[in-house]
Amino acid sequence: MKTIAVDMDGVLADVYRQFLNLHFQDTGEKLSLESIRGLKEAEAFPLLKKHVNSPGFFESAPLIPGAQATLKKLIPHYKVFIVSAATEFPLSLHEKLRWLNNHFPFIQWQQMVFCGSKEIIRTDIMIDDHFKNLDTFSGKTYLFSQPHNEIASPGKHIRVNSWKEVEMQLLPDKF
Structure with a gap:
């Protein structure tokens, strides 16, 4: 898988x-x-x-539309890991864990990776909104559109603008 x-x-x-x-x-x-x-x-x-650096920032962040439904659809076909650079901001580690447990109760603790640099990540596919994480990754990469990356060329990365587009890319037989 x-x-x-x-x-x-x-x-x-x-x-x-x-x-x-x-x-x-x-x-x-x-x-x-x-x-x-x-x-x-x-x-x-x-x-x-x-x-x-304010208490509650990460824990109270809204959910991006479609994320939950698409991850649920991906799980039977892929081993999914949530990978977050959580050590940069001292309060974020516990808040991100609580946020994930609240919004993604179907993601197990073994599937959560909190790190500094994502250079160590070795999965087949990475979905991220920052070039710094995708550029050093050796697998297939998907650039999730956000304002900071919208006008930049995706280069070797495949740009996705929504979770529906992720679903269409990774589960094409479902469409």
């Missing part, structure tokens, strides 16, 4: 919606996804460090 590494932030957890909401709460400025298209996350959100 082939293996898949699925990133969490920006792929399962809608951290962009979280950042937009918190930016508005802190500044009163309502940003749109279009207005930050092509900007790195730190450029788009000047208070990013404050937000990712």
Whole structure:
């Protein structure tokens, strides 16, 4: 059975919606996804460090539409691992674990990988929104579209804009 590494932030957890909401709460400025298209996350959100280091940021992030349903469909056909760089932000490790247990109760603890660099990950497929993780990966790669990567060429990676597109790529016989 082939293996898949699925990133969490920006792929399962809608951290962009979280950042937009918190930016508005802190500044009163309502940003749109279009207005930050092509900007790195730190450029788009000047208070990013404050937000990712605030209690509750990771645990309360909204779910990206379609993620749960598609992962449920992938599990009978692939060994799925959720891989998240959770050691960068001190509060994120426990919050991400609680978030996954809440939104993906069908994912077992053995399928959760919290790490620093994803260079060590050796699955057949990786789905991520950051080039830094995909570029060093030796398997098949899918770039999950987010504002920070939308205007960049996907290069050798296959761009997917939604979980429905992931499903169409990885379960083509179901369509």
